[in-house]
Amino acid sequence: MTETFTARRRPAPFARARTLPPWTLIATGVLAGGLLGGGYGLVTPPTYAATSYVVAVPTEKSDTASALGFAQAYGRVANQIAVLGDAQVWAGVPVRTLQSSVQTATSPDAPMVAITATSSRPDVAADMANAVARALTRHAEDTKDDTHVELQQFARATRPASPSSASPAVTGLVGASAGGLLGGLALLVRPRRTAGEPGGPASVPGPAFAADAHGQL
Secondary structure, three states: HHHHHHHHHHHHHHHHHHHHHEEEEEEEHHHHHHHHHHHHHHOOOOOOOEEEEEEEEEEEOOHHHHOOOOOOOOHHOOOHHHHHHHHHHHHOOHHHHHHEEEEEEEEEOOOEEEEEEEEEEEEEEEEHHHHHHHHHHHHHHHOOHHHHHEEEEEOOOOOOOOOOOOOHHHHHHHHHHHHHHHHHHHHHOOOOOOOOOOOOOOOOOOHHHHHHHHHHO
């Protein structure tokens, strides 16, 4: 009586979930995740990345070790207002855009600074990277007499031919994988079928029932 009352009070969605085949949860998760991931890739504008390189060169009063150290320092100050304030004139974008779109990277083995800019327009990405590299080079030129190190343009950023962001196919695959994983987790926590329900385990007679049947015999 208690089991029947509990089964009637159980919410309908859980009752339906218990009757579904196990593979349907995973298949639903894969399908929903793939659609969401592919849709996200379609509505999100592509992002383009362009990189410009500058190299620190020691003067006659310095050495390679000093140039390597100053390259690390220039990489850290490339996003400062003093540099970006000059770069915005050549890039044609506000300082805030440069701050959020430009990143620098340095190498512990080479006195080189990589300046990477990202934008939804490939020409703007290249212009921003080259503008920051030019501004950084000019600031290094102003302090060359004190640092005995100068920055020189190593490679200009070119207009990227393809976006650096993931395509809708890739985002769809990622979404499908995540959906399949969630479907598998839902399969583990879903209520199990009990005896008497369609597809549930067969009920086994208890000791009392077995004793009554033996007495009737």
